[in-house]
Amino acid sequence: MTIRNSSYLNRTLAPEMRLLASLVLSLGTIASAHYIFPSLVANGVATSEWTNVRRTNNYYSREPVTNVKSIDFRCYTSEAGATASTIDVAAGSQLGIQANGPMYHAGVVNVYMAKAPGDVSTWDGSGNVWFKKSSSGTPDFRFYRWRKIHHLPCIEHSITFTVPKSLPSGQYLVRMESIALHDSAFVGGAQFYIACGQINVTGGGSGSPGPLVAIPGVYSGTEPGILIDIYYPIPTTYVQPGPVVWR
Ligand SMILES: *[C@@H]1O[C@H](CO)[C@@H](O)[C@H](O)[C@H]1NC(C)=O
Numbered sequence: 065m066t067i068r069n070s071s072y073l074n075r076t077l078a079p080e081m082r083l084l085a086s087l088v089l090s091l092g093t094i095a096s097a098h099y100i101f102p103s104l105v106a107n108g109v110a111t112s113e114w115t116n117v118r119r120t121n122n123y124y125s126r127e128p129v130t131n132v133k134s135i136d137f138r139c140y141t142s143e144a145g146a147t148a149s150t151i152d153v154a155a156g157s158q159l160g161i162q163a164n165g166p167m168y169h170a171g172v173v174n175v176y177m178a179k180a181p182g183d184v185s186t187w188d189g190s191g192n193v194w195f196k197k198s199s200s201g202t203p204d205f206r207f208y209r210w211r212k213i214h215h216l217p218c219i220e221h222s223i224t225f226t227v228p229k230s231l232p233s234g235q236y237l238v239r240m241e242s243i244a245l246h247d248s249a250f251v252g253g254a255q256f257y258i259a260c261g262q263i264n265v266t267g268g269g270s271g272s273p274g275p276l277v278a279i280p281g282v283y284s285g286t287e288p289g290i291l292i293d294i295y296y297p298i299p300t301t302y303v304q305p306g307p308v309v310w311r
Contacts, residue, residue, distance in 0.1 A: 098126035099167055101240045101259035105160025105222055106151050113164075117261045119146040128244065128255035132290070137280040138189055139239065139260035147185045148262050155268040156229040161240040161261065162222035169244030169255065170207075170294055173200040173223050174304060176239040176279065177231075184235035184262045194239070194282065195273040195310045198225040202302040203245075205294045227263075228310075230271030235264050239279070243305075249293035251285055273310045282306050 100123055102113035114123065120140040122128070129136050136142050153159055161175070178193040200223070223240075238261040248254035283290060287305035 098122070098128060098169075098255075099163045099165055099242075099257055100126055101161050101163050101242075101257065103162040104151065104238070104261045104263070105158075105162050105224065106153050106263070107157065110160075110162050110222075111151060114146070114148065116148050116151045116263070117161075117259050118148045119144055120259050128257055130252050130255060132256070132283040132285045133280050135280065137256065137258065137283075139237070140258045141260070150184055150235055150262040150264045152266050153227055153263045154266050155227050155231050155233070157227055158224050159227050159238070159263065160222045160224040161238070161259070163242075163257075166221055167242055167257075169242075170203060170205065170246045171242060171244040171255075172203060172289070172302065172304060174198065174241040174243070174306065175223070175225060176241065177273070178237045178239070179232065179273075180235045180237065182235075184237060184264075187235075187237070189237050189239075189260070189279070192276045192278045194277050194279050195275065196277075196307050197228075197238075197273075197310065198223070199304045199309050202300075205298045205300075205302075227265060228269075228271060228273075230269035231265055231273065232270060233265050233268035235262065237261070238263055243290065245292060245294050248290065249295075251291055254285075254290045254292075275307045275310075277307055 100120060102117055103110045104116045118139055118141045121136060121143040122140065129140055174196060175198040176194045177197045178189050180187040240259045242257040244255035283305050289303045289305040292299065
């Protein structure tokens with residue numbers, strides 16, 4: 065009985081404790097709201113900020129992109145026109161994209177990649193060239209039921225995925241897309257945190273990634289994964305916008 069009681073308490077208290085932690089976190093992060101993705105994690109090591117990731121317009125403001133049709137929806141570099149150094153990454157190895165702090169907004173993540181026709185550092189990523197590499201799963205939206213609290217307490221600073229063994233060798237843009245859904249019940253309300261890294265895939269294979277899409281162009285902004293009320297009723301399923309993940 066005692067064991068059952070204590071596990072019952074754990075189950076019932078855990079979300080409240082998380083919400084409390086969330087509130088503390090949100091108070092602490094108001095001054096530096098939102099986030100950026102200045103680093104890759106390649107060969108187990110985080111790269112220094114804006115070295116292998118193109119410096120985004122919001123490197124200081126941390127502001128999101130909200131217009132899915134703007135050119136900044138691709139790599140968010142229109143102001144500085146920044147490029148970066150390209151880092152070698154072996155096919156089959158782990159690659160991470162790292163934020164400057166916790167990715168605390170309610171939401172999901174997609175990673176897109178595009179193979180440059182030549183030198184990636186001078187390539188803008190235009191055309192139907194992007195495939196979806198990874199998608200996060202359905203978030204547990206129950207934690208966000210009180211509108212004022214839209215921050216997750218136990219959140220990741222980075223996402224990690226495998227560079228496919230069959231991905232052809234060559235230079236790629238790797239695009240991080242973190243979609244924040246805490247205020248997305250109207251068109252243009254979803255917030256997109258975006259950054260593009262430059263990698264040189266070595267020892268790759270002969271796969272043909274697809275389907276290929278253009279960015280911007282891939283989203284209309286009214287997909288059920290972008291135009292969504294996460295508070296009422298609380299969604300129990302979630303459909304990522306855009307193409308299927310390449311397998
Ligand atoms: C990419 O990797 C290949 C194979 O190691 C190498 O020959 C080439 O110089 C690299 N390119 C860049 C831009 O790093």
